[in-house]
Amino acid sequence: MNIKSLLALSSFLLPTLAVPQYASPSYPTISNDSNTTNPQTPNFSSQRLWNLTNRFLQNHMYPLNIAQSLSINSSLLSEDILGRVDATRDYAGRELNTEYLFGLFANIALNPDAFTLLGYPINYTFTRFLGQGNVVSFAAVVEYKLPVTGTTIPQELDFWVTYNDKGEISQYDGCVLIPFLHYFLFPLPPSLLLSFPTLVPTTNRKESNFRYLQWQLNSTIATIAKLQNLSTTTDLTPLLHAKLATSICETATTFCNGTNLQYESQATCEDYLGKQTRFGEGWEWGMDTVACRMIHQNMVPLRPDVHCEHIGPSGGGMCVDDRTYVGNLEEDYFVNTPFLAPGLEGGVM
Ligand SMILES: *[C@@H]1O[C@H](CO)[C@@H](O)[C@H](O)[C@H]1NC(C)=O
Ligand SMILES: *[C@@H]1O[C@H](CO)[C@@H](O)[C@H](O)[C@H]1NC(C)=O
Ligand SMILES: *[C@@H]1O[C@H](CO)[C@@H](O)[C@H](O)[C@H]1NC(C)=O
Ligand SMILES: *[C@@H]1O[C@H](CO)[C@@H](O)[C@H](O)[C@H]1NC(C)=O
Ligand SMILES: *[C@@H]1O[C@H](CO)[C@@H](O)[C@H](O)[C@H]1NC(C)=O
Ligand SMILES: *[C@@H]1O[C@H](CO)[C@@H](O)[C@H](O)[C@H]1NC(C)=O
Ligand SMILES: *[C@@H]1O[C@H](CO)[C@@H](O)[C@H](O)[C@H]1NC(C)=O
Ligand SMILES: *[C@@H]1O[C@H](CO)[C@@H](O)[C@H](O)[C@H]1NC(C)=O
Numbered sequence: 001m002n003i004k005s006l007l008a009l010s011s012f013l014l015p016t017l018a019v020p021q022y023a024s025p026s027y028p029t030i031s032n033d034s035n036t037t038n039p040q041t042p043n044f045s046s047q048r049l050w051n052l053t054n055r056f057l058q059n060h061m062y063p064l065n066i067a068q069s070l071s072i073n074s075s076l077l078s079e080d081i082l083g084r085v086d087a088t089r090d091y092a093g094r095e096l097n098t099e100y101l102f103g104l105f106a107n108i109a110l111n112p113d114a115f116t117l118l119g120y121p122i123n124y125t126f127t128r129f130l131g132q133g134n135v136v137s138f139a140a141v142v143e144y145k146l147p148v149t150g151t152t153i154p155q156e157l158d159f160w161v162t163y164n165d166k167g168e169i170s171q172y173d174g175c176v177l178i179p180f181l182h183y184f185l186f187p188l189p190p191s192l193l194l195s196f197p198t199l200v201p202t203t204n205r206k207e208s209n210f211r212y213l214q215w216q217l218n219s220t221i222a223t224i225a226k227l228q229n230l231s232t233t234t235d236l237t238p239l240l241h242a243k244l245a246t247s248i249c250e251t252a253t254t255f256c257n258g259t260n261l262q263y264e265s266q267a268t269c270e271d272y273l274g275k276q277t278r279f280g281e282g283w284e285w286g287m288d289t290v291a292c293r294m295i296h297q298n299m300v301p302l303r304p305d306v307h308c309e310h311i312g313p314s315g316g317g318m319c320v321d322d323r324t325y326v327g328n329l330e331e332d333y334f335v336n337t338p339f340l341a342p343g344l345e346g347g348v349m
């Protein structure tokens with residue numbers, strides 16, 4: 001058994017680390033300098049928006065993300081928060097987003113033996129920032145520690161964020177910045193292009209939000225190959241696929257029993273995920289793939305009732321092939337406030 005419950009670990013961590021902030025994070029009060037009456041659209045100064053965003057990133061880093069995770073409902077997030085990371089999918093509500101933005105990564109750090117290609121964030125540098133009213137657009141290069149290799153790798157996060165008048169994040173989303181770069185850097189064999197006529201637009205999506213996600217994955221896999229002394233031409237995907245299936249199934253076997261049962265046995269699970277489920281491309285982390293379940297395995301210990309079915313055969317509405325490129329772009333999801341600076345709300349033709 002590799003994955004341990006963060007909640008179970010907390011009782012072990014609290015006495016040893018004895019850091020009060022782990023139990024209840026507290027922050028300087030954000031004074032209300034808004035003069036608008038709509039709580040969803042405060043008119044904050046750029047400096048305040050910068051401070052709020054910086055505070056979020058600080059708490060996203062390990063080990064501060066443990067405290068956020070233990071709080072269950074992070075006070076950095078609004079109760080009606082609407083989140084989307086387009087490599088994965090939509091996440092609505094404070095508790096789910098606390099697990100997704102903080103708990104998932106804290107669990108990776110706390111369970112270094114669980115097999116995953118994900119890392120946990122340890123530091124960051126803002127590379128772009130603009131804030132007006134209640135809206136921020138930023139990019140940050142975040143350094144991730146990868147337990148699988150013991151090395152770190154940077155990755156760029158591109159986020160649009162809105163804040164409510166309490167200074168809580170009310171929405172976050174990504175944007176497509178360099179549409180065709182991936183396609184030019186990694187031209188695919190014509191045989192693949194022929195079998196996937198829509199490959200060009202979907203390939204572009206790899207560059208959205210988690211920019212260079214596929215490229216980062218490629219680099220991570222290359223590092224694993226190097227550590228294993230394998231030739232660079234060896235295709236590691238089958239090996240990684242099998243190791244991930246085993247790890248996800250161990251999580252299911254440990255945490256998903258009784259009414260949360262997903263698979264008859266470890267063997268049934270490994271057969272299903274190892275042989276009948278595709279590994280998944282970099283933009284399919286919210287689809288019926290092993291890569292999607294790799295993300296959700298880290299949230300299962302937090303709330304088995306909610307997350308078990310996400311790693312199960314049904315995917316529980318999280319790892320399901322129900323999303324399309326156009327549907328994703330056109331969905332009417334962000335209803336709390338527009339991602340337009342105040343005063344520009346009429347920007348619809
Ligand atoms: C308050 O909002 C109005 C527009 O509604 C604007 O003209 C004014 O400058 C704002 N004042 C402050 C202090 O933000
Ligand atoms: C902030 O101030 C505005 C305008 O005075 C008010 O309508 C709003 O309720 C205040 N928000 C909070 C969280 O105090
Ligand atoms: C932003 O944070 C800095 C450093 O903590 C502080 O000095 C400044 O007053 C803050 N500004 C606002 C507008 O919150
Ligand atoms: C978190 O918030 C939800 C409602 O948004 C509530 O049902 C739940 O009890 C809260 N959990 C804690 C530990 O505060
Ligand atoms: C972030 O961590 C990496 C790896 O430890 C280090 O090389 C880099 O200098 C750090 N960056 C910042 C901004 O602290
Ligand atoms: C990374 O991408 C390059 C270019 O497509 C490819 O040749 C290489 O095999 C990939 N490496 C891994 C480890 O996937
Ligand atoms: C890879 O090669 C190095 C140096 O020859 C050796 O120390 C290491 O144990 C090898 N690793 C594996 C996984 O075989
Ligand atoms: C059932 O799962 C829970 C966590 O969801 C775990 O605490 C418990 O030990 C499991 N029971 C058995 C018999 O495996």
Ligand SMILES: *[C@@H]1O[C@H](CO)[C@@H](O)[C@H](O)[C@H]1NC(C)=O
Nearest residue numbers: 035036043044045133342343
């Ligand atoms: C927001 O505040 C700034 C300065 O504090 C002001 O210039 C601007 O008009 C305000 N915008 C709105 C929509 O209230």
